[in-house]
Amino acid sequence: MNASTTPELPVVVVGAGPIGLAAAAHLIERGLEPLVLEGGSSAGAAVREWSHVRLFSPWAEVTDEAAEKLLAPTGWTRPDGAAYPTGGDWAEQYLQPLADVLGDRVRFGATVTGVSRAGRDRVVDTDREDQPFVVHIRTADGHEERLHARAVIDASGTWTAPSPVGASGLPALGERAAADRITYRVPDLNDPSVRARYAGKRTAVVGSGASAFTALAYLADLAKSDDGTGTKAVWVLRRGISGSTYGGGEADQLPARGALGLAAKAAVDQGHAEAVTGFRTDAVERDGKGRLVLVGEDGQRLEPVDEVIVLTGFRPDLSFLSEVRLDLDVRLQAPVELAPLIDPNQHSCGTVYPHGHRELSHPEQGVYLVGMKSYGRAPTFLALTGYEQVRSVVAALAGDLDSADRVELTLPETGVCKGGGLLTAPETEADADADAGGCCAPAPALVEIGAPAATTSETTASGGCCGS
Numbered sequence: 421m422n423a424s425t426t427p428e429l430p431v432v433v434v435g436a437g438p439i440g441l442a443a444a445a446h447l448i449e450r451g452l453e454p455l456v457l458e459g460g461s462s463a464g465a466a467v468r469e470w471s472h473v474r475l476f477s478p479w480a481e482v483t484d485e486a487a488e489k490l491l492a493p494t495g496w497t498r499p500d501g502a503a504y505p506t507g508g509d510w511a512e513q514y515l516q517p518l519a520d521v522l523g524d525r526v527r528f529g530a531t532v533t534g535v536s537r538a539g540r541d542r543v544v545d546t547d548r549e550d551q552p553f554v555v556h557i558r559t560a561d562g563h564e565e566r567l568h569a570r571a572v573i574d575a576s577g578t579w580t581a582p583s584p585v586g587a588s589g590l591p592a593l594g595e596r597a598a599a600d601r602i603t604y605r606v607p608d609l610n611d612p613s614v615r616a617r618y619a620g621k622r623t624a625v626v627g628s629g630a631s632a633f634t635a636l637a638y639l640a641d642l643a644k645s646d647d648g649t650g651t652k653a654v655w656v657l658r659r660g661i662s663g664s665t666y667g668g669g670e671a672d673q674l675p676a677r678g679a680l681g682l683a684a685k686a687a688v689d690q691g692h693a694e695a696v697t698g699f700r701t702d703a704v705e706r707d708g709k710g711r712l713v714l715v716g717e718d719g720q721r722l723e724p725v726d727e728v729i730v731l732t733g734f735r736p737d738l739s740f741l742s743e744v745r746l747d748l749d750v751r752l753q754a755p756v757e758l759a760p761l762i763d764p765n766q767h768s769c770g771t772v773y774p775h776g777h778r779e780l781s782h783p784e785q786g787v788y789l790v791g792m793k794s795y796g797r798a799p800t801f802l803a804l805t806g807y808e809q810v811r812s813v814v815a816a817l818a819g820d821l822d823s824a825d826r827v828e829l830t831l832p833e834t835g836v837c838k839g840g841g842l843l844t845a846p847e848t849e850a851d852a853d854a855d856a857g858g859c860c861a862p863a864p865a866l867v868e869i870g871a872p873a874a875t876t877s878e879t880t881a882s883g884g885c886c887g888s
């Protein structure tokens with residue numbers, strides 16, 4: 421991009437979530453003008469949809485440095501760094517104040533529907549990089565607008581595109597028709613109407629990551645409460661239960677993340693959840709009483725359930741980027757340079773190597789996917805990573821390549837590993853597929869507590885894999 425030809429134009433940031441707002445703070449710090457376009461009506465619109473869920477990262481790891489500097493003159497102080505916010509706390513106590521201090525640099529009710537080069541579709545080369553970007557938006561009242569930008573930072577996340585229950589990655593047969601009984605997020609059991617939906621019922625939980633652990637723990641708590649007698653979860657997994665299925669447990673350097681897996685294990689051990697392994701959902705049918713029956717690709721039919729909670733991960737919405745030239749990994753739909761660092765099929769480390777503008781660049785100069793969206797379908801994204809990504813990307817946009825290339829990031833280890841590294845608790849089924857491995861950190865307690873003997877022998881067989 422010939423930034424000199426469009427210096428007066430803003431850098432458009434798509435999404436006023438944690439990473440988009442941090443990008444805006446870094447742009448201001450660098451003297452560049454941001455324009456944040458948010459489809460929702462408030463900051464952290466996606467985070468607010470899981471406002472009842474407590475983060476497994478403490479405050480100290482979910483606020484951005486440049487954002488804090490911008491907020492400080494308003495008298496804002498970060499809550500106790502060791503405390504764990506809920507999604508609602510994060511949105512109310514940090515994201516909204518940040519958007520407020522950014523003022524009219526954040527536009528709400530502005531959904532980006534297209535990004536391209538002015539007057540050039542993705543085929544045309546002719547003085548392409550001298551053209552500004554054109555961004556199409558749909559406003560909350562349905563109007564279409566178009567504006568120009570010198571660069572585009574897409575921080576629109578993946579929350580709007582949850583993966584289906586179908587093991588093929590497509591909705592299972594009958595899944596759409598059963599939408600009244602299927603949810604794709606952790607239910608808020610503090611909400612009486614939601615609680616009534618699950619209390620005393622039999623619910624299938626499909627997925628095997630932090631969100632699935634959270635749902636299993638919530639349903640187990642409901643089962644133990646006075647108004648939840650008879651509540652039962654059926655935990656549906658595509659693979660068997662191995663040493664890493666429940667995450668790192670006490671070995672996880674994010675103790676709250678480790679605790680999620682332990683809570684899920686307790687739910688199974690205490691009989692509040694029964695695990696069904698090796699089950700790949702192919703169809704969702706209804707029985708005579710209107711209950712749902714999950715049918716496996718091998719024809720296996722699970723006992724009817726009242727509700728299904730699908731937590732099999734997310735995927736990026738690339739529809740509005742069709743006119744720009746992206747280089748995305750065929751599996752993860754993440755930038756090709758980043759994908760090998762986060763691909764659970766290849767890379768078994770929960771610790772993601774520092775990466776910045778270079779790994780996030782595309783053939784279309786001046787377009788960057790950052791935050792949750794940059795990970796595509798990979799599950800191990802942490803806010804800390806996103807804050808470092810935008811610091812580096814904005815430094816590059818400001819022409820400070822020294823700073824842009826100097827990426828410093830140390831992420832909390834997960835305590836679970838397979839062959840030469842550490843591995844996060846699988847978030848999506850794909851990861852569960854990938855990590856049928858042993859453990860190198862001292863086997864998390866849950867391995868000893870009840871993992872099938874086989875697992876233990878695998879562990880010893882690999883004889884402490886890190887560096888072995």
Ligand SMILES: Cc1cc2nc3c(=O)[nH]c(=O)nc-3n(C[C@H](O)[C@H](O)[C@H](O)COP(=O)(O)OP(=O)(O)OC[C@H]3O[C@@H](n4cnc5c(N)ncnc54)[C@H](O)[C@@H]3O)c2cc1C
Nearest residue numbers: 435437438439459465475476477532576577791792802803
């Ligand atoms: C339940 C849950 C718990 C998590 N816990 C942690 C944790 O403890 N620690 C941690 O580090 N990470 C955690 N994460 C992961 C991650 O940090 C969060 O998902 C974080 O919100 C990602 O920030 P983001 O800005 O990339 O995306 P998002 O927060 O998803 O923000 C994207 C924004 O873009 C908007 N948007 C989407 N499409 C458009 C469009 N076309 N036009 C305009 N606006 C658009 C959305 O409305 C949204 O506001 C968690 C994630 C989930 C789902």
